[in-house]
Amino acid sequence: MRTGVWLVGARGSVAVTSIVGASALRAGLTEPIGCVAEHPSIDNRALPGFSDLVFGGYDIATTSLVKRAEALAAAGVVPGRLVAALHSELSTADEDVKVLPHGGTQGQAAAAMVADLQAFRERHGLERVVVVNVASTEPAAVPHPAHASLLQLRQALEQADAVLPASSLAAFAALNAGCAYVDFTPSTGARLPALHELALEKQVPYAGHDGKTGETLLKSVLAPMFAMRQLRVRSWSGLNLLGGGDGATLADPAANAAKSASKQRVLGETLGYVPDGHTRIEYVPDIGDFKTAWDLVTFAGFLGTSMRMEFTWHGCDSALAAPLVLDLARIVAAAHRNGRVGPLPELAFFFKDPLGDVDHGLAAQFEALAAFTASLT
Numbered sequence: 186m187r188t189g190v191w192l193v194g195a196r197g198s199v200a201v202t203s204i205v206g207a208s209a210l211r212a213g214l215t216e217p218i219g220c221v222a223e224h225p226s227i228d229n230r231a232l233p234g235f236s237d238l239v240f241g242g243y244d245i246a247t248t249s250l251v252k253r254a255e256a257l258a259a260a261g262v263v264p265g266r267l268v269a270a271l272h273s274e275l276s277t278a279d280e281d282v283k284v285l286p287h288g289g290t291q292g293q294a295a296a297a298m299v300a301d302l303q304a305f306r307e308r309h310g311l312e313r314v315v316v317v318n319v320a321s322t323e324p325a326a327v328p329h330p331a332h333a334s335l336l337q338l339r340q341a342l343e344q345a346d347a348v349l350p351a352s353s354l355a356a357f358a359a360l361n362a363g364c365a366y367v368d369f370t371p372s373t374g375a376r377l378p379a380l381h382e383l384a385l386e387k388q389v390p391y392a393g394h395d396g397k398t399g400e401t402l403l404k405s406v407l408a409p410m411f412a413m414r415q416l417r418v419r420s421w422s423g424l425n426l427l428g429g430g431d432g433a434t435l436a437d438p439a440a441n442a443a444k445s446a447s448k449q450r451v452l453g454e455t456l457g458y459v460p461d462g463h464t465r466i467e468y469v470p471d472i473g474d475f476k477t478a479w480d481l482v483t484f485a486g487f488l489g490t491s492m493r494m495e496f497t498w499h500g501c502d503s504a505l506a507a508p509l510v511l512d513l514a515r516i517v518a519a520a521h522r523n524g525r526v527g528p529l530p531e532l533a534f535f536f537k538d539p540l541g542d543v544d545h546g547l548a549a550q551f552e553a554l555a556a557f558t559a560s561l562t
Contacts, residue, residue: 186518187233189315189364190314190315190317190510191242191317191364192240192241193243193316194243194321195241195282196248196250196282197319197321198253198257199503199506201503202263202507203319204275204278205254205271205507207511208275208278214271218508219504219507219509220512222512222558227554232561241305242283243282243283243285243298244282244285250278251272251275251276257474260473263503263504281305286301290342290344291342294354295357298359302316302358302359302364303362314364316356316358316359316367317367317369317510317513317514318369321370322371322372323351335382335383342357350372350373351372352368352373353372355374356368357380360380360383360384360389360391363388365389365390365521366384367391367517368393368395369395369396369513370395371394371537371538381528388524390528392535392540393539393540396506396535396536397537398505399425399476399478399505400423400480401451401537403498404421405451405546405550406546406547407494411456412455417485418456418482418483419461421452421461421462421480422463422465423480424465424467425464425465426472426477426478427466427472428471428473428475474503475499476499476502477498477499512535513535516561517529528540529557532554534553
C-alpha cells in the first residue's frame, strides 16, 4: 500500500525529523519509540508500513533536506549518525519538495497544487496521498462570508483578492485532488463548512487540529484526574518557552492567540467549567528546537481546603511531534482506503483541539483510537 506523505512545511524541523525517522525505521537503524501505531494495544495490520511511505511537499525555504537534517543533528534534535547514513534517502526525498505556488488568483494556485499532487501520485505509483500541514501557525482567521458554501468558495477563489488562509488553501487543493488532509497545527485548515462539503463531494477524510505533544498532553491526563476526584480546579496557568521557528512564529500576537486558545480547550471540555488562568507563550531563541513549560494549578479539596500542583515539562518539539505525524499519515491513509469520509473524531488522541464532540481525557481517547484502528481492514 504505497502511500504518499505530502508535507506542507516540508523543510521545517517537524517535517525533516519525520522524514529522517521514517527513513531510519525503514532501514532498521532505529526503533519506533513514540510511534503510537506501534503500541501493542493498537492493531496496525491495515496500516501502510514505514517502507511504504514516500515523502514530498511544499515549503517557501530552499535549503536542502540534507542541510536541514545536518542542522538538526548539530542542535541535538536527531542523531548525526542517522543523517550521515541516510544522505541518499534525504536527497531523493528532496527532489519531491517544491516551492509553494504563488502569483495569480488563489484558484490558480490551488490548481497548480492539485497538479503537483497528481504528478507525485503518478510518478511514484501511489495508492493514496495524505497531505499533512506542519507549517508555521497562522494568525487566528475569521471565515469570509464567501466560505458559506462550496460553490461560493469556488467562485471567490477566482477573484483577485485572497479569500482563504494558506492552510485552508492547502486543504482545498488536497481535498480537490482526492487526498486526505491532516492539520497538525492550530491553523484554520479544513475547518470551514465549504471544505467539509468538498471532502464529502470527493469522498475523502480529514483530521486535526494542533498536535498534542507536551503541556496539553499532560493536561489531558491531569484534568480528568481532578474531575473524577471531584476536586475543584480554581486556576490553571501555564508559561511556555519555545525556541526555533515555531517559537519565532508564535512571537506574533495573533498566532500566539490561536495557539493559546487551542491549548486551553481541554480544560473546559474535561472539567465542565473554565478555571481562572491563562497560557502564555514566549519566544526564547537560545533554546532552539526545545521547549519548556511550567504550570501552576490551584484547587480546592474537602471542606474547601486550598492546595496546589506545579509541574515542569522539558522536551524536544520535533522529536515529540514527528512520530505522531507518521502515525497520522498511516492511520488516515488506511481510513481513506476503508471508505471513511469527512472528519475523523476517532483521532482526537493526537490533537489539542480535535474535531467533533469528543472526550478530552487521554485514556478515553486512546480507547477510541484502538477501537478505530481495529475496525480497519
